[in-house]
Amino acid sequence: MTTDHRALELIERLGNLLREEGRQGMSGALAPVHWQVLAYLSRCNRFSDHPVAVSEYLGLTKGTVSQSLKLLEARGLVARRPDPSDGRRVRLLLTASGLRAARAFPPAGAKAALAGLGARTQELEGLLHQLLQSLVRARGGRLFGACGACRHLVRAPSGLSCGLLDEPLTDHDLDRICREQEPSHPGAE
Amino acid sequence: MTTDHRALELIERLGNLLREEGRQGMSGALAPVHWQVLAYLSRCNRFSDHPVAVSEYLGLTKGTVSQSLKLLEARGLVARRPDPSDGRRVRLLLTASGLRAARAFPPAGAKAALAGLGARTQELEGLLHQLLQSLVRARGGRLFGACGACRHLVRAPSGLSCGLLDEPLTDHDLDRICREQEPSHPGAE
DNA sequence: TGTGATAGTAGCGAATCGATACTACCCGAT
DNA sequence: ATCGGGTAGTATCGATTCGCTACTATCACA
Numbered sequence: 514m515t516t517d518h519r520a521l522e523l524i525e526r527l528g529n530l531l532r533e534e535g536r537q538g539m540s541g542a543l544a545p546v547h548w549q550v551l552a553y554l555s556r557c558n559r560f561s562d563h564p565v566a567v568s569e570y571l572g573l574t575k576g577t578v579s580q581s582l583k584l585l586e587a588r589g590l591v592a593r594r595p596d597p598s599d600g601r602r603v604r605l606l607l608t609a610s611g612l613r614a615a616r617a618f619p620p621a622g623a624k625a626a627l628a629g630l631g632a633r634t635q636e637l638e639g640l641l642h643q644l645l646q647s648l649v650r651a652r653g654g655r656l657f658g659a660c661g662a663c664r665h666l667v668r669a670p671s672g673l674s675c676g677l678l679d680e681p682l683t684d685h686d687l688d689r690i691c692r693e694q695e696p697s698h699p700g701a702e
Numbered sequence: 703m704t705t706d707h708r709a710l711e712l713i714e715r716l717g718n719l720l721r722e723e724g725r726q727g728m729s730g731a732l733a734p735v736h737w738q739v740l741a742y743l744s745r746c747n748r749f750s751d752h753p754v755a756v757s758e759y760l761g762l763t764k765g766t767v768s769q770s771l772k773l774l775e776a777r778g779l780v781a782r783r784p785d786p787s788d789g790r791r792v793r794l795l796l797t798a799s800g801l802r803a804a805r806a807f808p809p810a811g812a813k814a815a816l817a818g819l820g821a822r823t824q825e826l827e828g829l830l831h832q833l834l835q836s837l838v839r840a841r842g843g844r845l846f847g848a849c850g851a852c853r854h855l856v857r858a859p860s861g862l863s864c865g866l867l868d869e870p871l872t873d874h875d876l877d878r879i880c881r882e883q884e885p886s887h888p889g890a891e
Numbered sequence: 892t893g894t895g896a897t898a899g900t901a902g903c904g905a906a907t908c909g910a911t912a913c914t915a916c917c918c919g920a921t
Numbered sequence: 922a923t924c925g926g927g928t929a930g931t932a933t934c935g936a937t938t939c940g941c942t943a944c945t946a947t948c949a950c951a
Contacts (some may be wrong), residue, residue: 515775516923518808518813518816519827520798520823520826520827521720521808521812521813521816522741522745522815522826522829523831523834524713524716524717524830525717525718525720525721525738526759526760526834527713527717527762527830527833527834527837528713528716528717528718528720528721529717529760530714530761530834530837530838530841530843531710531714531717532717532761533761533762534712534841536940537889544905544907544939545908546906546907546908547933547943549714549718550929556711563930564929564930565929565930568729570715571715571718572718572719572721572722573722573907573908573909574908574909574910575929575930575931575933576908576909576910576911576930576932576933577907577908577909578930579930579931579932580906580907580908580931580932581907581908583931584906598831599916599917599918599928600915600916601915601916601919601928601929601930602916602928602929602930603929603930608950616920617708619707621817622837622840622841623710623837624707625831625836625840626836626837626840626889627709627710627833629832629833629836630829630832630833632710634823635830636829637709637826637829637830637833638709638712640822640825640826640829641709641712641713641716641826642712642718643818643819644815644816644818644826645712645716645719645738645818647814647815647818648716648720648811648812648815649719651814651815652719652723652811653842654719662703688871694932725908725909733908733936733937733938735937735938735939752898752899753899753900754897754899755896762938762939762940763939763940763941764898764899764900764937765899765900765901765902765939765940765941765942766938766940767899768899768900768901768939769900769901769937769939770937770938770939771898773937788897788898788947788948789898789946789947790897790898790899790946790947790948791897791898791947792898792899823951825919889902
């Protein structure tokens, strides 16, 4: 009865340790949240590089994200551009140093620990993903999966495209995470 | 090459979601860290109910923990007592309402999501634990495992005891997490 | 006795973060 | 064509986190 929370405890504790490791890593001027924002921006596709997407992905309010972005912009890691197709929106992009910072994550210790798992990493990923999926579903949130596993993906003879946004997709797009993604079949990434 | 971080991303994201779910749960006056402190205090044994232990477990500095405890004490969730055997130490204990609050964690959504995994929960726990272990080892931290799986556990005819602290242990102690714990064999919980 | 390590607190400053309030813009319906 | 609801983003405020430094008290050991 009490034992079934063990996994949740572990996840929280691992999250804490990862966060803290990021904090005292090099260029320590960045808070954990900032690393996460940079990591997200380096992984998301061009339909998901907006402040709202960041706030949904990280589970923060828009106000909070707006502040963090202000700081990141002031440090030259992130740039803002107006979205030509929607005047309300702002598109975020990593600067050269922002990209460099994002690549420096996760820190060495965490990577090494993960490597120690060897082949079982896949297994862990699968389980975590399944857990995330049901948690997100219960909260009515978005999953932020890759286009390659999305039910909106259209494979036409003329090429790939997104059926929801009606936009052509390149191979490069398929791996990036998207705010609108919905799994094409249960359990897909 | 880039794929091997996927699991770390998932852990961080799940950690965020869990934290946020705790924040907006009932009696929302508590910050996520406070929940974690309460949860820890409800799970630790009598050799580990000190502020330093909390700070090591959660990966925070003692100063930070000291402040959080001050707040928790002001709200009547935690009480302090001097340790009779060591004048420097303070022993922490949950009040009745503190215990009630700790039991209300984790929130329903997370529990339901975990239940969805079914029997594979064990598997997930094992993998996470292994990951935690190597991460902690790399950082020179402490594992905080249960006495039942500790190499200092002595099973004498007179009963159980801790060989390191030279203290008798009851059955009830075996499940509680201890700051001094070292696994009795690689992979043990 | 004294020297160093450990436990805990206090105060400072920067940053997170939610809440609220506000502006700007899009879109659909009347 | 304009009205209204919904969405995107920002600004401000106050409470809290959190690392840092500095400080005291206690223990352990020589």
